[in-house]
Amino acid sequence: MLTSTVIRLRARGSGLLPRAMGEFGHAAFLAIVRQVAPDLSQALHDAGARLPYSVSPLYGGRLTGRGVQVQPDRTYWMRFTILDPGLYAVFSRYFADSSAPDVAITLGGVPFAVEELTSSAKLDPWAGYTTFAKLASSAACEPVVALQFWSLTAFSLGHGPGAAARYGILPDPVLVFDSLLRRWNRFADAPLADPNEWRQWLAEHVVVSAHRIRSESWQFRQHPQVGFVGDCTYQVVGGSAAQVRQLNALADFAFYAGVGMKTAMGMGQCRRVGRSASV
Amino acid sequence: MLTSTVIRLRARGSGLLPRAMGEFGHAAFLAIVRQVAPDLSQALHDAGARLPYSVSPLYGGRLTGRGVQVQPDRTYWMRFTILDPGLYAVFSRYFADSSAPDVAITLGGVPFAVEELTSSAKLDPWAGYTTFAKLASSAACEPVVALQFWSLTAFSLGHGPGAAARYGILPDPVLVFDSLLRRWNRFADAPLADPNEWRQWLAEHVVVSAHRIRSESWQFRQHPQVGFVGDCTYQVVGGSAAQVRQLNALADFAFYAGVGMKTAMGMGQCRRVGRSASV
Known part of the structure; x- marks a missing residue:
């Protein structure tokens, strides 16, 4: 549940x-x-x-x-x-x-x-409320998927060579839908897709087709955190129906999972919206 | 010149x-x-x-x-x-x-x-007006570089497998500064950096630290073209002084070169701005 x-x-x-x-x-x-x-x-x-x-x-x-x-x-x-x-x-x-x-x-x-x-x-x-099974079975086969990043969203990119922490603050398709797949695979009974194949597919087949975003910085008690808010529309270019449906399932899952880092701290609140809202 | x-x-x-x-x-x-x-x-x-x-x-x-x-x-x-x-x-x-x-x-x-x-x-x-030599010799060693994307900017990502043309419409550090390096190396007497090493360095050391951007679409005579406009600040995380100066030289070069595709058709007009303008 x-x-x-x-x-x-x-x-x-x-x-x-x-x-x-x-x-x-x-x-x-x-x-x-x-x-x-x-x-x-x-x-x-x-x-x-x-x-x-x-x-x-x-x-x-x-x-x-x-x-x-x-x-x-x-x-x-x-x-x-x-x-x-x-x-x-x-x-x-x-x-x-x-x-x-x-x-x-x-x-x-x-x-x-x-x-x-x-x-x-x-x-x-x-x-x-929903279930993983229902998200997977009822996923649309819609090649255009729009997400609203409602609270500060960022991706941890790890540490550079001998350097400070790096964050991704653009709604890159690979970062967004990789974050969602990893969360799905962690909490669902069955994985939705193989993570490596999924990243490869995203890189080749999913582009950003519209956006309106801006960065913001939140002051947490110990440190500031940069991220972004706004709307972003993704478009599948090629790709099989099964993969398009997986993308749709993950877009619906974002409502429950959040996107990116610190989703237990107010960050990454996200929901799917209609096409027109994001252009 | x-x-x-x-x-x-x-x-x-x-x-x-x-x-x-x-x-x-x-x-x-x-x-x-x-x-x-x-x-x-x-x-x-x-x-x-x-x-x-x-x-x-x-x-x-x-x-x-x-x-x-x-x-x-x-x-x-x-x-x-x-x-x-x-x-x-x-x-x-x-x-x-x-x-x-x-x-x-x-x-x-x-x-x-x-x-x-x-x-x-x-x-x-x-x-x-300036010269490549002056751009290279007078480049600052500033780890924070802000660019204003003044006209519609996009990157051609080639064609997906069996699919339509794909465009990058986020100001990804690798896409932006790779576009600039390729143009520098094409028109300058001497290359500024090796393209492969440069892409690798960008991916590891340069992040977006602030932005305010939105996509737009222009109707060219034959077809619509999607892209983005707005401000984006880049930050070097680690990296040698020589590479930071190369980044600064390319940021200054953007004023003359433009960024991305169709710069002879009004797209990709770009200039460097002060830090505060882009946050």
């Missing part, structure tokens, strides 16, 4: 939260899991960089140059996506066991009451 | 010229050369895709959805850059031999009088 859960939050205090809210969202998420399932919490902690969930920034606040201004009694929202059924069971039990007025989380020192929580796409366009 | 010549033009008629003005600028440029040096004209015609000059679109007109609206007695401008000293001699002789009021060119059926023609950077920021 892949789920995207939107949480509507009412602020019970005020504060200026940094734009890289995912850091606090991540902490809040881990606090919830720790409370109801300490063992799972430890397992998550040990899982390293490839986490089976993503956490969005806090949306709905007024964005200033210094961060997100939160005011009492205003409503905000964030979302968690979960790629692991066991983890989703823990997460939903926490909210099911609590009577609504008592559920609260703290983000960067500011308390919030949870007003609503939904995984239904009918109730919120950023919510939803 | 590398020259960038800005030509101020006063319209003697009206018309709606297509946005891909370079097609007309190219025709006007060839008409000038044909008039004063028929042999050179034939040589240019035979030179194929790698032409020793670039031609900008027409600037200064009101841009509508259908093209550039030209009105009588309004002033417009375009620029030619020339990478070959013999060609520049021909070009400048044409204007020197003519008394100013008589010099005229026709762009897409609309007649224009040439009011001013300059290669002095003091008179116009898009004008200038």
Whole structure:
């Protein structure tokens, strides 16, 4: 089960939260899991960089140059996506066991009451649920695929020879759809494609056909992080129907998986959009 | 001698010229050369895709959805850059031999009088002249290099297996600085670097650190062409001083060479800008 859960939050205090809210969202998420399932919490902690969930920034606040201004009694929202059924069971039990007025989380020192929580796409366009099998079987054979990179997105390119960390901040087809394939293969029962063959196919057959993007920098607590936001349309040039469908499945999967690095820290929030939105 | 010549033009008629003005600028440029040096004209015609000059679109007109609206007695401008000293001699002789009021060119059926023609950077920021030797010797050792892609820019990626033409429309460091090196090596007395080593170095040591870009499409007479415009900042991660200086020389060279494909048709107009302009 892949789920995207939107949480509507009412602020019970005020504060200026940094734009890289995912850091606090991540902490809040881990606090919830720790409370109801300490063992799972430890397992998550040990899982390293490839986490089976993503956490969005806090949306709905007024964005200033210094961060997100939160005011009492205003409503905000964030979302968690979960790629692991066991983890989703823990997460939903926490909210099911609590009577609504008592559920609260703290983000960067500011308390919030949870007003609503939904995984239904009918109730919120950023919510939803599906399965890997359904994503694969219902994937379209559409040669034009548009993605909206909604929060800061970047790819770790490792370290250059004797040099500092390098990041990819362009929506390169190979980087984007390789990131998605690796996440799919890690969490699904069966791999969707062979990673090396997939990278080769992307390089030869998938081009960017339209975009409108800009870089941004988020100040995390310890360091700044550069990335990009915006819209990008990909087009398959040649390629078999099976591969085009794999590309479509991964584009749909982006809604749950996020794209690139630090998807548990607010980065890489992404969703598929219609053709016209990205040109 | 590398020259960038800005030509101020006063319209003697009206018309709606297509946005891909370079097609007309190219025709006007060839008409000038044909008039004063028929042999050179034939040589240019035979030179194929790698032409020793670039031609900008027409600037200064009101841009509508259908093209550039030209009105009588309004002033417009375009620029030619020339990478070959013999060609520049021909070009400048044409204007020197003519008394100013008589010099005229026709762009897409609309007649224009040439009011001013300059290669002095003091008179116009898009004008200038230099040499390959000066570019190489005066290149800075600046690890941060920002480029402004001023007109539609794209890279030909060749044809996929059994597929249509593919274009690169992201300012990928390898594509941008490989395009510049190939043009340098073609027109300079001595190559600046080995192409294969240079591509390898770019892939390992140069990343995009900031950008604000969007794709656009130009309607050429025969076909539409996709590309991008905007600002992009490159950062060297590691790398020797000699290579950083080569990168700086190529960034300066972009002003004369243009970047990517169809630089004789208005595409790929590019110049180096200060750091702050591109973030």
